[in-house]
Amino acid sequence: MADTTRRPGAWHNLGTVIAFEVRRTLKRRSFWAMTLAVPALMLAISALVIFSNGSAMKSVDASQRQQVPFTYTDASGLIDPTIAAKSGGTPTSDADAARAAVVAGKAxxxxxxxxxxxxxxxxxxxxxxxxxxxxxxxxxxxxxxxxSAKEKVSDAKLAGVLTGTPRVHELTYADGRVAPGVASVILPGAFLVLFYLAIIMLGNQMLNITVEEKENRVTEMILTTIQPTTLILGKLLALVAVGLVQTLVLIGPMLVLPGLIMTLLGANLPSSADLPPDALPSMADLASAINPPAIAVGALLFLGAFLMFTGLLVSIGAIMPTAKDAGSAFGTIVIALFLPFYAMGILMADPHGVASQVLTFFPLTSPVTAMVRNATGTLYPWETAVTLVLIYGFAALFLALGVRLFRTGSISYNAKLDIRKVFSSRRC
Structure with a gap:
């Protein structure tokens, strides 16, 4: 009966924590500065790259339009003097003198x-x-x-084949269907990019979920009105809400970025009529690149990885007395996140070997490795099931551990929490 009466209050406290944390975070200038800095940097770099490429292309076009005068000797008899003259060439009989003029800078x-x-x-x-x-x-x-060689061939079609580059439309098949190729990696691989952005942009907030109150010496006052589980759960849900805001801020500019840059720079894109028939993908090609199972697995891996690393960082923050001490442990987490990229060659060459299996099932490297293998289509169904169970299991374990560590060491202001004290305690 007591549990029933306490439940509404607990839910009320949960909503209070979520609302407070979201408002406090969104009011910070540093949050918006960091969030807006990413799309602004993307816009600046993209504009710079496109502007530089446009300038380079104009420079190349100008250099191509401007003929380079040259002299030549023709021992083959294949060079057409008229064609050579149109390109700025002048025949010569003295090769040594012509070469010497170039060496001397006169030609x-x-x-x-x-x-x-x-x-x-x-x-x-x-x-x-x-x-x-x-x-x-x-x-x-x-x-x-x-x-000159093309001019000497009477058959125009044969001349085009000999001197040109034939267009080839290549299709590969797997299981009786057209294989989507590299395009199928984009959507499942996007979850890996989102995961890295979430860790980089929200990692410190994850770490400081439990540290901030300890540093401000207000933990005892907070815990007199709210349960530790409700507090951490509310902070976690608030963090998810903040992450959604950041995701929307990032995705918005990415959708309008190409058109905006083209408009600002005045780039003239070729029309579809000027492109080869196989230059633009067909609707069937685009549809074949969408792999719903891989996208669903990528989404599940992203969510589980986010929860697991959030629980891990919450646990680390509960142990450390200050944010400075907690920040030193964040570097180790980042190294573990990037470790699979150092073994990318192994993951691509032997995705089912011992090294790949270890990286796939080791908790700290499992999310990134599994997302890479899922995007490239090398993650077997049974490996997917084991990985998801592993990731969500450790997510629940780390979150529960973080709650218990915070409950036990919430007033450990001046020293790291003694882990043995936590596990020897009978409180749950």
């Missing part, structure tokens, strides 16, 4: 075509214009030779 380019270009090397001597103004001298030599 830009000299090309010596051998008797058999299929077996012998074309000699190209050009004046160096520096790294900032690179010139494709070899490309000039090839284009003149290919254009």
């Amino acid at each position: 830009d380019l000299f090309i010596a075509y051998p008797a058999d270009p299929t077996k012998q090397t074309i000699e190209v001597a050009g004046r160096d214009k520096g790294i900032a103004q690179p010139t494709d001298y070899a490309g000039i030599a090839r284009s003149v030779l290919l254009a």
Whole structure:
């Protein structure tokens, strides 16, 4: 009967904690500064990259439009003088003098075509214009030779095959269906990106869930009106709500980022009519890249990993007396998170080997490894089941441990909590 009367109060306290923590976090300028810094940095870097690429392309186009005058000798007899002249070429009979002029800086380019270009090397001597103004001298030599060879072939179709690059539309099949290829990795792999963003942006808040009150010496007063389980659960749910706010702030700019950058920079994108038939993916190709089971598993792994590392960081925070002491342990967690990337070659080459299995089932490396293998399609169903049970089991264990550590060591202000004292206590 007592439990029934206490339940409404407990739920009321839970809502109070959630509302207080969310309001307090969202009112902090540092929270918004860090949250908005990520999309702002993405916008700045993307704009800089696109602007630099656009400038580079314009520079390349300008250099291509500006002909480089050159002299050449033709021992093969394949070079068409008219085509060479249109490209800025002038024939010469004195190869040594033409080469010496380039060496002395008096000429830009000299090309010596051998008797058999299929077996012998074309000699190209050009004046160096520096790294900032690179010139494709070899490309000039090839284009003149290919254009001259194409002119000598009467069949236009045959000439196009010999001198061009045929377009090929490749399809691979698995289990009687078109395999989506690399595109199928994007959506399941997005959960791995979200997980890293959550840990990086919310890691300190996870760590300080229990430390802040201990540092401010207000724990005894709080615990006289609220149960430790309700307090930590409320803080955890508030943290999830804050994470959702940050996710929406990040996803919004990412959706409008490409169009905004194109508008700001005035980039002229080619129309679909100017592109090859196989340059744009069809609706069938896009549909085949969506793998609902892999996406569902990725979402479950992300949620379990978030809860597990939150419980772990809450437990660490409950042990440490100050945020400074707790922060030193955060580096170890980050190293464990990035450890699977150092073994990425093994995960790709031998996804079912001993090393991959260890990384998949070891609690601290399991979430990242499992999300990588799920995205790449190398996680077996039984491995998925074991991994999910493992991750959610440790999430529940760490959260329960964090509550018990906080209950036992909530007033341990000046020293680390003695773990032996916690487990020797009969209080639950």
